[in-house]
Amino acid sequence: MQQAKFSRIGFVLSAAGAAVGLGNIWKFPYITGLYGGGAFVMVYLVTILFIGVSLLLAEMLMGKRGGSDVVSNFEKDAPSHKWAWAKAGYLFVIGLIIMTFYSVVIGWIFYYLYLAITGLPTTLDQAQDIFNHLYHQSPWIQIIAHLVSVLIVGAILVRGIKGGIEKFNLVLMPLLILILVGLMLYAMQFESFSKALSFLFMPDFSKLSAEAIIRAVGHSFFTLSIGIGSIMVYAAALPKESNLFSSALWVAFLDTFIALLAGIVIFSFLFQFGGEPAKGPGLVFMSLPIIFAKLGTVGTVVALLFFLGMAFAGLTSAISLVEPTVMYLESRWGWRKSKAVFWSSFFYFAFGILMILSVTDTTQSYLMIGKKTLFDAVEFAVDSFLMPLGGILIAIFVGYAMKKEDVRAILSKDMGDTLFAVWYFSIRYIAPLAVLFLAYNALFV
Ligand code: TRP
Numbered sequence: 385m386q387q388a389k390f391s392r393i394g395f396v397l398s399a400a401g402a403a404v405g406l407g408n409i410w411k412f413p414y415i416t417g418l419y420g421g422g423a424f425v426m427v428y429l430v431t432i433l434f435i436g437v438s439l440l441l442a443e444m445l446m447g448k449r450g451g452s453d454v455v456s457n458f459e460k461d462a463p464s465h466k467w468a469w470a471k472a473g474y475l476f477v478i479g480l481i482i483m484t485f486y487s488v489v490i491g492w493i494f495y496y497l498y499l500a501i502t503g504l505p506t507t508l509d510q511a512q513d514i515f516n517h518l519y520h521q522s523p524w525i526q527i528i529a530h531l532v533s534v535l536i537v538g539a540i541l542v543r544g545i546k547g548g549i550e551k552f553n554l555v556l557m558p559l560l561i562l563i564l565v566g567l568m569l570y571a572m573q574f575e576s577f578s579k580a581l582s583f584l585f586m587p588d589f590s591k592l593s594a595e596a597i598i599r600a601v602g603h604s605f606f607t608l609s610i611g612i613g614s615i616m617v618y619a620a621a622l623p624k625e626s627n628l629f630s631s632a633l634w635v636a637f638l639d640t641f642i643a644l645l646a647g648i649v650i651f652s653f654l655f656q657f658g659g660e661p662a663k664g665p666g667l668v669f670m671s672l673p674i675i676f677a678k679l680g681t682v683g684t685v686v687a688l689l690f691f692l693g694m695a696f697a698g699l700t701s702a703i704s705l706v707e708p709t710v711m712y713l714e715s716r717w718g719w720r721k722s723k724a725v726f727w728s729s730f731f732y733f734a735f736g737i738l739m740i741l742s743v744t745d746t747t748q749s750y751l752m753i754g755k756k757t758l759f760d761a762v763e764f765a766v767d768s769f770l771m772p773l774g775g776i777l778i779a780i781f782v783g784y785a786m787k788k789e790d791v792r793a794i795l796s797k798d799m800g801d802t803l804f805a806v807w808y809f810s811i812r813y814i815a816p817l818a819v820l821f822l823a824y825n826a827l828f829v
Pocket of ligand 1: 407
């Protein structure tokens with residue numbers, strides 16, 4: 385099946401759009417807050433540079449060489465034990481699993497956009513009430529907001545790579561950067577601005593726990609969208625002459641830049657108005673709205689921009705989580721695009737409702753897995769097991785199953801011999817070991 389191709393800038397922005405998501409604006413600041421700032425950020429940066437970029441490049445390479453859906457890309461280079469590697473391609477299903485909760489969180493952002501217009505909470509108690517009420521007692525609001533997200537994502541996906549995904553990213557990504565840079569310029573007038581900078585960039589290694597290291601490594605995978613074939617299917621639609629290495633560097637750079645920007649903005653506001661950095665997942669949904677409310681009309685504008693930017697970031701990632709499934713259904717099952725989009729959307733919409741019900745007070749007890757709600761259990765499984773699994777399969781496949789000459793042939797114009805040797809070593813040894821370490825610690829420690 386012949387797909388329309390990306391333009392070069394379209395590819396870089398779309399892959400960056402996949403990478404930059406709730407992980408950057410919601411998760412990065414709150415885990416940085418929880419794990420003490422600078423030293424955590426340092427570990428995160430080092431992992432992105434030494435493991436993240438390698439894996440990103442490996443995924444792009446498989447996509448460009450295979451030029452098709454994830455399963456077919458694995459099959460193309462699968463050696464004699466073809467059946468096992470062919471199965472590895474099914475890792476794209478993880479994208480739909482992620483979407484069952486990711487889309488629900490995008491829904492919350494829509495709700496906060498609505499709150500930004502109608503009135504934000506002014507005290508911490510109020511803010512907590514509002515969030516807890518949404519989370520535990522308002523399944524209908526959540527389901528409707530989740531549906532809105534499902535419909536927007538579906539509407540982009542049916543338009544295909546060129547007319548949907550690329551167009552959407554070419555507009556939203558620059559807008560997102562503009563919003564965040566604007567917010568940063570505004571935050572620069574605060575005295576707390578420099579405090580935010582030193583919180584993020586002055587490492588205090590005495591604060592660095594083993595757990596912090598694991599979280600930093602795990603997050604660097606999640607934030608770069610490694611391990612489920614998202615970047616791979618985007619790269620499958622690349623024109624032949626494009627440079628993969630510089631694309632991978634650009635994507636990693638933009639992703640990191642936006643996470644740091646979001647961190648600087650959020651912590652400047654937080655420190656300026658006496659918020660706590662170590663507030664956990666509620667950071668952007670509880671601490672920030674109160675601060676915005678304190679700023680009056682300016683605050684309303686800031687809040688609208690902030691949640692709008694966050695919605696953009698979430699949506700551009702969401703489409704990348706579903707596209708691998710859509711592409712698979714089209715190219716392997718011969719489905720029309722509209723049918724493929726409909727059923728993929730239906731799947732994560734339906735399971736998303738289960739996620740919502742698993743955190744709703746009245747239905748929670750029916751949907752527990754052990755001590756965890758279904759919502760938490762799925763998020764945990766993705767973070768600590770499924771994504772590392774995807775990452776390791778890709779690293780091992782590129783490092784051991786593919787022929788070295790084939791790999792080198794694709795990258796030879798993009799990087800010199802020395803860099804190639806470093807990257808190849810990293811893919812064969814460092815990345816798989818790092819992933820194993822991560823999975824082992826997450827599951828058993
Ligand atoms: N990277 C995105 C974020 O930071 C989430 C995401 C999008 C993702 N596509 C992915 C994660 C593919 C893993 C795999 O929010």
